[in-house]
Each structure stands twice: as C-alpha cells, then as structure tokens.
Amino acid sequence: MVSSPYYHCLTLSLLLVPPLIFGTYLLVAFPSPPETLSLHPSLASLPRHAKSWQIYPEDFYEGGSYVSFPQGRMRYWLLGPENGKKVVLIHGLSIPAIVWKDIAPRLVARGYRVLLYDLYGRGYSDAPETTYEPGLFTIQLALLMQHLNWDKASIVGSSMGGGIAAAFTAHFPHLVDEKVILIASAGLIENCDISRTAKFMSSPLVQSVASSMPFRKYLQRLTNTTSITGDDEVDPMIEIVRVQSAHLPGYNAALSSSLRDGPIRGQSAMFSSSGFEGKKVLLIHGTKDVTVHPKYAPRIIELLPDETKKSAKLVTIEDGGHEIVLTHAEIVTDEMIQFLEAKH
Template sequence: MGSTPLQYLTLFLPALLITVYLLASFPRPPTVPIIHTSLAHLPSSSPSWNVYPEDLYSGGAYANLPLGRVRYWLIGPEDGRHIVLIHGLSIPAIVWKDVAPVLASRGYRVLLYDLYGRGYSDAPQVTYDTTLHTTQLALLMQHVKWDHAFVVGLSMGGGVATAFSAHFPHLVDGKVALIASAGIMESSDISRTAKFMSTPLVQTVSALPPFQHYMRLLANTSKSSELCETNPIQEIVRLQTAHLPHYNAAVASCLRDGPIRGLRFAFQSLARSGNQVLLIHGTSDKTVPYKYASKIHNLVPQADLVTISDGGHDLTVTHASEVNALLLYFLTDEYSYKPRG
C-alpha cells in the first residue's frame, strides 16, 4: 500500500524546515527613494520660463517633507476661513490663477501647492498612488499648522480631494467641491495616446538624454514663446516635459496607479461623511466625460451637481467667473442645498 500525501509531508517537512532555517536571511534594508529635481533647481534660460514663475502667487514657501520639497503659497487674510485648492494630473497650481486670487479677495485664506512631480515640487521616484497624494496634503497642512479646511479639487485633484476626505476626515471642514472630477474613470475613456505614453518602454525612451535635449530645444523655440502668451496653461505641460526629468514618469504613474480610477469607496465614504458636496462639470469635457458627473452624483446623492453647458475640462480657466460664483456661494454659511425634485 503506497504512502499518502500526509505521510510524505510528515516525512519531508522537518528536513524542509531545517533547510529554510539554515538559509533564512533578511533582504537588503530599504533604500531612500531617489528625489528628482523641480523647476526651482533648473536653469531659467528658456523663453517659456515666464509662463509659470516661482512667485506667481504671493506668500510662497517650501515645505521639507519626507519625499522631497513641496512648493506652496498662502494667500488671503491670515484670519480667513481655510480653503485648499488641489490641481489635476498635468498642470500645476497655475491652473488656479483666475480663482485663487478671487477667493482670497473675498476673505478666504487659500492654500495652493504643486503636487509631487509637477511644477516646483520635487519628484520622488515612487509609485504615484492615491496614498502618496493624500499624505502629501495631510503633511502640508500639518506644516502650515492647519487643523481643518474646505477642500476643492480639479480633475485628478477631485479624486485626491475625495480620497483625502476618506483618509483624513478630521481635516475636512464640512465642504468638498469637485470640479470636472476624475476618480472613477474607466480604462476605455483614457485615450490610447495616454496609455501609450505611460508604457514602461516609452517612459524609458523619454528619460534618455537625447530625448530630453530635443524637448528642451523644442521648448526654447520662438513658437513656444508665442504659446506662453496665447495658451500658457497648455504651454506649462511642454515646459515640464522639457525641464523636469521625472515629470513624464510621474504623470504616467498617476494614470496607471493614481487617483484617476478606482475610488468608488472614497466617493461612498464622502456620501456618508455629512460633508456638503458641490460637483461642477462641463457638458463638453473630453478629458473626463460628462457622464462621470452623473456617476459621481449617484455615489454621492446629497451633492449639488451644477452643469456648465458646453464647458470643457479646464473650467477654472475658460469659465472662471462661473466657477468663482459657485464656489463663493457654496463656501458661505448660508449655503443650503435642497435636492431638485
């Protein structure tokens, strides 16, 4: 009669455990992530540099956080109600240039900052997942000694704001505004070009010195200088691609791993939080299609959904007056949303 599997296990297990015991060892200790430089560390010789100066807003400073320096600005009266503005995937805090000063002029203390890997914030060589982004904001608020704030997010920043309210609910002061918000996008709605650009092969090629040299030459052309005046928001993408060695990798990681997708749990948490929620979305948004406004509204039914007819994705630039009016009313104590019948 043959031996059973249990008998074989009983026979060989002691020898196996002794072998594992003798060979057991720890791997190498974890290493400190590589920190890539921001625009603050690079030469300002490009004509396109003027599109996003380091002192675009007053009250600028740097916070030395564990994963690199973070550029932030505090504008508005020091005794004003606190509000944080979170930008999106590819364009740093310049995207709030027509919104932040208005909020500050109406008495709010406004915190703007560049996400890791964008603008004047350093770029750690890590996975750019949701936790990285929410922890960055939590540590920044600790740095400026804020216990709570209203939170406003644009595009991917909407996903960051929503996840932040789930991860750090005690830091949210009862109001969350989401503009053209990502967070639950489906892979089918992310362009083939974006998927191609985020592949490891393309990222490897784009990090090569010849490619970087070519992008710098392109950014220094006269055409680039003209774009600074006619379309500065889009020109900042080319400026970062040319001058930031880890920018493309950071954006690609956000597309693969970051707060673009997979945040249904966070929106459901927001629905249970008791926070007042404002959703603003344009019907002609080709980056985060308008259908996601309805999907988010279904997950957060108490939210007030405001539709901007024919509005595209960059609402804080193209429809700044409407966005400002909506935010200023939403942030007041008098705001009270009653679901439309």
Template sequence: MPSSASFQCITLSLLILPAIVLALYFLTSFPHAPDTLLVNPSLASLPKHSRSWQIYPEDAFAGGAYVSLPLGRTRYWLLGPEDGIKIVLIHGLSVPALIWKEIAPRLAERGFRVLLYDLYGRGYSDAPQTTHDASLYTTQLALLLQYIGWSGANICGVSMGGAIAATFAVQFPHLVQGDIALIATAGVLEASDMSRTSRFLSSPLMQFVTSSVPFRMYLQHLASNVSRIDNPSAELVRIQSAHLPGYNPAIASSIREGPVRALSPVFAQLGRQLRKRAKDGAPAGRVLLVWGTKDTVVPYRYSARVKSLLGEDTASLVTLDGAGHDLTLTRGEEIAGKLEAFFNGQDVKE
C-alpha cells in the same frame, strides 16, 4: 553495497538539501537596507531666464514658501486673511497650481484663507522616483497641513485633484472640517475610456523611454525650435516634459497607478461616510460637483456617475454649459462665485 533504492534516496537528498539550506538562508537573513530615494528637481532648477519663469514664476501667488517633506520639497502658497474660512485647492494631472490663477486670488479677496500647492512631480515641487498613487498625494497634503498648523479645512480639487480630494477625505476625515468641491473630477475613468495614446504613453516601457536623457534632449530640441503658443498651460506642460526628468514618469505613474481611474469605491465610501456623520449628529459636510458640458478629458456623462456614487442626498451638481476641461481658467470668475457661496454654507444652484 547500497541498494538501488538507497542510492536514489541519497542522490535525491543531495539534490534537495542545498535548495532547502538556501531557502532557509534567504528566509532568515536580514534584508538589505533600501537604496537612497532618488528625488528629481522641480522648475526651480531651471535658469531664471527660462520661459517657464515667465509663464509660471515662483511667486505666481502671494505668500509662497517651501517645506521639505520626506519625499522632497513642496512649494505652497497661503493667500487671504488668516482668520478667513480655510480652503485647500488641489490641481490636476499635468498643470501645476497655475490652473488656479483665476480662482485663488478671487477667493482670497473675498475673505477666504486659501492654501494651494504643487503636487509632487509638477511645478516647483520635487519629483520623487516612486509610485505616484493616491496615497502619495494624500500623504503630501496631510504633512503640508500639519506643517502650516491647520487642523482641518474645506477641500477643492480639479480633475485628478478632485480624486485626490475625495481620497483624502476618506483617508483623513478628521482633516476635512467643512465641505468638499470637486471640479470635473477624475477617478472613475476606466482604462477602456482612455485613449490609446494615453495608455501607451503611461506604459512602463514608455515611462522608461520618456525619462531617458536622449528622449528629453530631443524634447528640449523641439521646445527650443517651436514658436511659442497661445496657451500658457500647454506650453508649461511642454517645458516640464522636456526639462524635468521626473515629470514624465510622474504623469505616467499617475495615469497607470494613481488617482485617475478605478476610484469608484472611494466616492461610494465618501458618500457613506458623510451620511453616517449626519446620522450621528455631527456636521456632515456637503459635496459640490462642477462640470462643463464640453469636457473632452473627463466627459460630462461622468458627472451623473460620480453623483450616484456619492449619493443624491449628499452631492449637488452645477453644470456649466459650453465649458471644457480647462474651466477653472476659462470660467474662473463664475466658479469662484459658486465656491464662495458653497463654502459660506449656501445652496448653490446651476
């Protein structure tokens, strides 16, 4: 008859052995194939009589086309002469390329070759159900540039688009052949600087709720029973939120995990990168910051922080007195003039 100690050893082995076998099975088994990526539709899926087609038609700019990228279709436009200086315009968090309507045509008329497009989850670009972080958007732009045959360009972004532009310049420096303009750029906002409403709406729970069918039906009911508003951009945001199932999750993910905050290291890296290029004798590229003093979304005080991160010798700041966060719409002609001078190699003064 086995001793008590032997009996305990046998019992322990019988308890441990199945756990070891199970662990080895999971460690050595082949992983399951990933599920098919869900891609939600864009504004192009709405009926032609929808209000969105009046505010922001598919042909809002000349030279429009679609490209099918791995994570969904992207809508883009190419304006201006083919031999003009190349500029990419990147919009921000919630309003698609409509935000450039006062600037893109003016730059094209002044001889620039302008590329603008809708980010994933906004406007006429599809909304992949994935994490909407900085790398998603920089990869989208890199693939788009490859598709249209551009080996490089000047880059200009507004709000979240500025943070995307800075990240793109760090991740794909060979594709930025020229200068960088950042208009009221996001990227350095900390969670404590954001409103409680923004933090609440971007939480995983609210992301699930706002993407649900009942919630969107409720928003559609509100949108159909509320009179039109004087601000087309705000109305377009409301329409996207109510009718596009991928829009609210894209916004929430961009706030929580995307290029809205915590990118101070990126701006610092961009400054070091540009200074190193200058030290090595290569065309270094310059950075222009444009900011409004009445900006309540990305307050003007952040301009000094971004400029400090980039380096005083790398970045210059143009202050627009009295301008808010919608400065590309309200001060479009003035900003277009600043960008024209800057991308033509001139020093831009306030």
C-alpha cells in the same frame, strides 16, 4: 556490487541537499538596508533664464514657501487674510498650481484664506521615484496642513485633484470642513475612456524612452524654438507642460504612474466612504468635457452616502470643456463662493 537501495539513497540525498541549503539561506538571510528614496528636481532647478520662469516663476503667487517631507521638498502658497475661511485648491494631472490663476485671486478678494501647492512631480515640488498612488497625494496634503497648523479647511479639487479630494476626505475627514467641491472630477474614469495615446504614452517601455537623455534633449530643442513673448497663439498652460516634460526628468514618469496607479480611476470606495458623511458636496462639470466625460458627475453623486447624496449639487456649464477653471473661471468661482457661503 553496490546494492540498488544505496544508489537510490545517494540520488535522493543529492536532490534534497541543494533545496535544503537554499531554503536555510532564505530563512537566515537578512535583507540589505532600504535604499534612499531618489528625488528628481523641480522647476526650481532650472536657470532663471529658462522659459518656465517667464510663465510660472516660483513667486507667481505671493506668500510662497518650501517645506521638506519624507517624499521630497514641495512648494506652497498662502493667500488672503489670516482670519479668512480656509480653502485648499488641488490642481490636476499635468498643470501645476498656475491653473488656479484666475480663481485664487477672486477667492482672496472675497476674504478667503487660500492654500495652493504643487503636487509631487509637478511644478516646484520634487518628483520622488515612487508609485504615484492616492496615498502619496493625500499624505502630502495632510502633512502640509499639519505643518501650517490648519485644523480644517474646505477642499476643492479639479480633474485628478477631484480624485485626490475624495481620497483625502475618505482618509482624513477630520481635516475637511463641511464643504467639498469637485470640478471636472476624475476618480471614476473607466479604461475605455482613456485614449489609446495616453495608454501608450504611459506604458513603462515608452516611459523608459521618454526619460532617456537623447529624447529629453530632443524635447528641449522643441520647447526652446517657441517663444511666449508677443505670440498670442502660444498657450502658457501648454508651454508649462512642455517645459516640465522636456526639462524635468521625473515629470513624465510622475504623469505615467498617476494615470496607471493614481486617483484617476478606481475611487468608488472613496466617494462612498463614511468620510463624506456630514459633508456638503458641489460638483461642477462642463457639458463638452472630453477628458473626464460628464457622465461621471452624476455617478459620483450616486456613490455618496445617503444623507450627503440628498444635499449634493451638480452645476453643468454649457459648452464647457475640461479646463473650466481657466475658460470659465468667473462662473466657476461664483458657484464656489455661493456654495461655500450658503447656510445649509
């Protein structure tokens, strides 16, 4: 009869060999090459008879061009005199650069050199299949300024663009001129202030459904039933959001990721960064903003470095909602110009 210790050794060997083999494999295995980044198309992919070309054609602004970066091709426009003081306008979560249609021309008329562009996942810029975290947007602007040979510029951000402006100032302060303007700025929104609908619609499960072809076909039928011609009740800004949602496969995922991972929330460290030292900051906020509550504007000021905080200015627009760049464009532009031209 075989002794009991033999059985113990055999059993132990049988238990140890598989983990040893698996562990050895993990140590010597070499990963597969990284997959090529998937890019979803922009509005440029839609036929010229599509509704988007009526509302927001790629030549909506003069001086438009495309440039390709590692995260995809993007669209930008340069307006105004070449020797004008440089200003960058960063749009928000869902509406691309068309949102600046009433402000950019006023700045140009004042002699400014204005840079507008579509963020990744919106308008005429590609939608990379990636996480839409703050770094994606800050690097996008840094590469664009390098491409244009812009050493510095005043930075203006609206809504989520304000969060991007804060992150950009924190990480690339040498590219930011003395002035930063934050309009209805996101960046500090708390979870309780994000609607249940937005949370539900940005969930991975719902996004999987929203990205499916049957659902997109349904949205396309809905958008094709409305006409922007001769119908004063149709808001072009709402329509361009609908068109992107229905026709651009990467748009809904970009919005969802931006809400969950982007510069909408959690930017306290950016606002308090040393990158804001030596900068002048103007905040403009509507008193009836239900998307980004007016309470966040003074909180942003409190986070700024001490010297910056002392000179920061908050302008409130009575009865102004979230889209004050559209509804109160003249007031907003006047405040911007007064701030940009002030001798501090």
